[in-house]
Amino acid sequence: MSAVSNLSGSYAYTDTLKGVYYGPGSVKTALPQLLDILGAKKALVVTGKSLFHKTDVVKTVETILRERNAYGATFYEIGEHAPVAGIKAGVQKFKDVDADVIVSVGGGSPVDASKAILYFVQQERGGRYLPQIAIPTTLSAAEYTIGAGYTNEEGHKVAVHAPELAPSGIILDAELTLSTPERLWLSTGIRALDHAVENLYRPLVPPPIKHLCYAALADLFKYLPASKANPQDIEARQKLQIASWMSLWPIKVSSHTALGLSHALGHKLGATYGIPHGITSCLTLAPVVALKAETASKEDKEWLAGALFYLRKPSTGSLEGDITQLSVEIQKLVDGLGLHSTLSQYKVPQEDVRTIAERAVGKEDPLLPKVVGLLQGIYV
Known part of the structure; x- marks a missing residue:
């Protein structure tokens, strides 16, 4: 253990x-x-x-x-x-x-x-x-x-x-x-999804909260497309607000712990380049989940792989395959909501990619080359 x-x-x-x-x-x-x-x-x-x-x-x-x-x-x-x-x-x-x-x-x-x-x-x-x-x-x-x-x-x-x-x-x-602009409403829904996913491998989060995150995942996948299809649907909006609550359920911990790599990258991209936080999650979450299929601990992989059941998707037969499929499903949701974005679209200089990665994980982190590759993958 x-x-x-x-x-x-x-x-x-x-x-x-x-x-x-x-x-x-x-x-x-x-x-x-x-x-x-x-x-x-x-x-x-x-x-x-x-x-x-x-x-x-x-x-x-x-x-x-x-x-x-x-x-x-x-x-x-x-x-x-x-x-x-x-x-x-x-x-x-x-x-x-x-x-x-x-x-x-x-x-x-x-x-x-x-x-x-x-x-x-x-x-x-x-x-x-x-x-x-x-x-x-x-x-x-x-x-x-x-x-x-x-x-x-x-x-x-x-x-x-x-x-x-x-x-x-x-x-x-x-x-x-109801007056929240569609792109802001939907992209912050992906931000809530980012919370739910990263809480599955965040330190000090107890299992009952992780199961709330599974419920949040299911509702975000269901009601974000419904809200896009009918922006006046009050019931869908209320369910999305509750899903957002479940994605980051208030807990009392002995110390503040960061969520994960997707949030770390989002914080570095957001303030420096003026990218809204909802959009940073649209950029980084799916690639980070794909990276977790390679790098996460066995316990974290089990929690991530378990998300497919709540999305009513069949298992691929392996933890790594299920996490990769989760990444695919997240990207499909982002794209289906019309939120596909790139770093070049937000005028992030390509020569800044390594600096962003270093600021997010540290210069000595063994994952640094993979994080640089992740950012290069979402540049265009």
Whole structure:
């Protein structure tokens, strides 16, 4: 048995999370309930420019807060990958309105930016971390983690971690996702798939959570094409939000552990070259799974191979063959959703490929040549 085995460990829910509320239209009742549970008096709404200017989603949230006399202001100067300049401006806005809670609305960038804002506020003031209520409109699942990624002045992705940074409340209201652009909605669904797959070989993830990831895989494969075929299908969207939740189920662990190679590559590609995280998963997940057929431990191979059963695909007769087939199925899903991408399409210089690989796995990692080859394979 390997030193870190799925046959030993522990499980606890995050201490911070008070509730996940889900269902079409649920924001109207869930947001007031969460404000009461948290004893929150004044909210700063953190969102993105497009969501604020082009949809009524933020206005819906603002109206609910105003009805409770809990609205402070809305801050929407958060760019993709959460640049640190926006974080600093958000900290100032939070203090200016004397807020005691953030209500984040949108995708991973507002959620992560809110965590970072609350982190810097706590570092400045001391005492307890103030809470966040997350209302996601994509499937990126940032709301289930204790980490916040943002982009520093040099353009590199950096992160802060603390158990208290996990949102205190999450509202999954599928009606609020109807205005999410199709490419963003579907590509963040592949991001959720990336979470589910990489959790199958992530250290310290207990078996019950891995089986939730299997369920997430099955639903993402089923309902992403259904949502593309009928974007107004609220039921499919709600099931996708729940699948995203299952893909990155909140757990309490003794230390923060990274997901895996696909995420490591995505973080290096995203911030440096401006590639959305959903698209980085479209680029890297299938090739990484194919590489795992060669390099993973026997236990990790067994978990990956088991995914075929949940996708209702027959076994090839070997672990390696089943993992390779899983890679094929993932790529077929990406292509079928119209999300096929290349590094050259996003103007990543070909001479940067080795540097990206080195930053993702380290210069001394024995897998480095294979990772370089993986990136070269998705260049065009």
